[in-house]
Amino acid sequence: MEGLELSGFSVDRAGFPIVRKVDLVVPRGQVTVMLGPNGAGKTTLLEAISGLIPASGGTAELDGAKINRASRVKRSRLGLAHVEQGRAVFGELTTFENVLVAAKDRDAAEEAFSTFPELVQRRDTLARSLSGGEQQMLVIARALAMKPSTILVDEMSLGLAPVIVRRLMPIWRRLADEGMAVLLVEQFAALALAIGDEAYVLSRGEVALRAPAKDLAARTEDLRSVYLHGHLPADSPLRGASA
Amino acid sequence: MFNYAVSGLIYGGAYALVAVCLVVMFRMVRVLNFAQTAIGAIGAYVAIILSEHGWAYLPAALVGAAAGAGVAVICGSLMSAWFADAPTERRSTVAIAIFITLLTLGFRIAGSTPRVAPELFGGSTFRIFGVNVTWAGLAVVLAAIVLAFLVDVFLRGTRLGIRLRAQSERPQTAELLGVPSRWLAVGVWGVTGAITAVGLLVVTPSRGADFLSIGLLILPALAAASLGLFRSTWLAVVGGVGIGIITGMTEYWPEVKQYQDIIPLAVIVIVLMWTQRKEVWDAAR
Ligand SMILES: Nc1ncnc2c1ncn2[C@@H]1O[C@H](COP(=O)(O)OP(=O)(O)O)[C@@H](O)[C@H]1O
Ligand SMILES: [Mg+2]
Numbered sequence: 001m002e003g004l005e006l007s008g009f010s011v012d013r014a015g016f017p018i019v020r021k022v023d024l025v026v027p028r029g030q031v032t033v034m035l036g037p038n039g040a041g042k043t044t045l046l047e048a049i050s051g052l053i054p055a056s057g058g059t060a061e062l063d064g065a066k067i068n069r070a071s072r073v074k075r076s077r078l079g080l081a082h083v084e085q086g087r088a089v090f091g092e093l094t095t096f097e098n099v100l101v102a103a104k105d106r107d108a109a110e111e112a113f114s115t116f117p118e119l120v121q122r123r124d125t126l127a128r129s130l131s132g133g134e135q136q137m138l139v140i141a142r143a144l145a146m147k148p149s150t151i152l153v154d155e156m157s158l159g160l161a162p163v164i165v166r167r168l169m170p171i172w173r174r175l176a177d178e179g180m181a182v183l184l185v186e187q188f189a190a191l192a193l194a195i196g197d198e199a200y201v202l203s204r205g206e207v208a209l210r211a212p213a214k215d216l217a218a219r220t221e222d223l224r225s226v227y228l229h230g231h232l233p234a235d236s237p238l239r240g241a242s243a
Numbered sequence: 244m245f246n247y248a249v250s251g252l253i254y255g256g257a258y259a260l261v262a263v264c265l266v267v268m269f270r271m272v273r274v275l276n277f278a279q280t281a282i283g284a285i286g287a288y289v290a291i292i293l294s295e296h297g298w299a300y301l302p303a304a305l306v307g308a309a310a311g312a313g314v315a316v317i318c319g320s321l322m323s324a325w326f327a328d329a330p331t332e333r334r335s336t337v338a339i340a341i342f343i344t345l346l347t348l349g350f351r352i353a354g355s356t357p358r359v360a361p362e363l364f365g366g367s368t369f370r371i372f373g374v375n376v377t378w379a380g381l382a383v384v385l386a387a388i389v390l391a392f393l394v395d396v397f398l399r400g401t402r403l404g405i406r407l408r409a410q411s412e413r414p415q416t417a418e419l420l421g422v423p424s425r426w427l428a429v430g431v432w433g434v435t436g437a438i439t440a441v442g443l444l445v446v447t448p449s450r451g452a453d454f455l456s457i458g459l460l461i462l463p464a465l466a467a468a469s470l471g472l473f474r475s476t477w478l479a480v481v482g483g484v485g486i487g488i489i490t491g492m493t494e495y496w497p498e499v500k501q502y503q504d505i506i507p508l509a510v511i512v513i514v515l516m517w518t519q520r521k522e523v524w525d526a527a528r
Contacts, residue, residue: 050419072418081419088416090409100402101409102420146421 001064003027003181004049004080004150008058011041011048018044020205021058025198026150028181031172033192033213035185036202037227042185043085045202046152050082051075062150081148085155087135089142091128095119098127098138103145112145115171133164140171150181157186169195193217203230211238249374251491252484253446254463256383259483260442261460262467263390264435269473271398271411272428275335277461278318279439281345284457286311286440288353291452294361303361307444308437314345315436319429327425328415346458353454360452363445383445384484390438391476407431463490466507469514486510 004026011019019041026032036042048055051072060067062078070078090098096113103109113119116137122130127138136156143151153172157165173195176182186192193199196213201223208226209216215238216223222236232239261279268276290307294300318341326334363379370376398404410417410424417424443457463486470485471478489506493499 052415052419072415073421073423076419076421084416084419088413090412090416092412093405093409097405098409100405101417101422142420 001025001027001061002149003030003063004183005061006049006058009045009048009055009060010057011044011053012056013044013053017056018205019048019202022202022205022207024183024200024207026181026183028149028179029176030197031176031182031184031195031213033184033186033189033196033199034202035187035189035192035199035216035223038187040202041205042187042202043154044205046082046154046183046185049152050080052082076146076148079149081143081146081151083139083143083151083153083156085158087132087139089127089130089135089138091126093127094124095127095130095134095138096123099142099145102142104147108147109145112141115144116141133160136160136164136168140168144175148180150183151175152183152185154185155187156184157188157191165191189220189223190217201226203227206230208232209238246374247495248488248492249376249380250494251488252380252384253377253487254490255484255487256380256385256387257442257446257483258460258463258467258487259387259480260383260390261439261464262479262483263387263394263476264439264442265464265468266471266473266476266479267394267431268435269331269468271407271431272319272322273331273334273411273414274322274338275331275473276435277335277338277465278341278345279435280443280461280464281342281349281458282314282318282436283311283439283443284454284460285314285345285349286436287443287447287457288349288358288454290440290444291358291360291447295359300361300363304441304444308440311440312433312437315432315439316429318436319432322432323425323428342458342461346455349454349458355453355455358452360444360447362448366448379445383442387442387480387483391480394476403427462504463487463507466510466514469511472514472518482510 006022006024009019009022010017022045034042047053049060051070055068062080065078067075067078090101096109099109099113103112118134119137119141122134127135130138156168169191172182172184184192184196193213193216199211199213199216200207201209203226208230209232219236219238222232222238225233261283265276265279268274268279286307289310290303293303293306322334322337326337363382366377366379368375368377398408406417406422407427410422410427414424443460447457464483467482467486468479470482486507490503493503
């Protein structure tokens, strides 16, 4: 399959199972949304996909090739990008240098950079003195400079003003329409579901629900139940679609 | 006395070279590398033995530099394999262990008898303003200045340099972006290992050519690098040359000379007190 596919994927942390037997497909051309309450294991899952921490079981395939044992650098060369939680800019580098780190050449850097006109005038500013929104744009531009085919995005909207989140969300839709596989991890659902194709809900390390994003967007009260209890209410029409 | 001060240039240049290496290691590889001169001493020693076997200076020095690089790469690979994600404190502690191991091993193998070390440019000198300057002293000070300059240009102006700075700040994030952080770090170990070997080789004829005393030159180098708190290559050069000149001057007074080795420690303490003073002031604001 083109894109990312996990089967029976498990991750331990400090000896505890945090992600358990997750099956997940992130096809090219789609925005796959992953929701879940704080502590559900979303970040842990992404970190194991990109190789920051090892998986303890199952397989991860990128464009049909198994990547479980590949190094972080190798995974990135295979087309995987990971926008980490918490805006991991290189603070002592300038805005443009941050992008240069990831780009194959200057042209790729300029191109990714021009996605965000807001950043152009901050080009030579140290990344640590950018605002939160600018830093988020920077880490996105930096990931795009790699020209990835699959991208993992961890809680982009955390701590950002709603106006900025609304500015950034459509970017994922556009990139998916251009053929990228996007896995968008969010805690707050509405804006992500609005641009998403398929949605998963992770609860205590397990996929508690899988449904088309627009169906889930129409029934946010059911979503709340999954967050609170780890399962859908008995009378939910989404039950049939549940994983 | 001026003559003595100038005679210290050769120490100063060598300390400065090693100190710049320490700064680069600290900034780019996140380790306070106590083992720097123990590694370099192996390279310098290889060069000394080759020259005892009749090798000319340049080829002996090149092979010595390669040996220094080789030992450094081995140490760097071990660090990358086992302590890649560890904080600087832990990695520096490992460096102390490497320092002691190499020094002990080297001492066992090389023994304590001083070797006859070759002199760069045959120890030839020139006179300027009535002072004798060794060509070697001048060359090594210039080399240290050029190195500090190149390090700055490289880190600011090249893509590889930018990637090095990125991985020094967030090695894992850099890896996610395709930067081979571990290989870059091992490369920095290798290059600084080679430069340190050469720096130590140049200074050995004047400072005693047994393995232990070469390895212990970590003390003045640490003191020199501490002048810029292991951040500034330029202050490391100033520190190195300064300590060298003061060391040279102590030769003038025999009664002071016996305390020569305390100078680096005094410099460290003064620098720490000075910077702490500033911090207290900052906190009080
Ligand atoms: N470094 C760590 N060591 C041990 N446990 C961790 C670590 N990081 C996270 N956890 C635990 O893993 C669980 C999932 O965390 P995380 O993946 O960050 O969740 P989410 O991103 O969904 O909020 C939490 O219970 C958290 O306490
Ligand atoms: Mg998280």
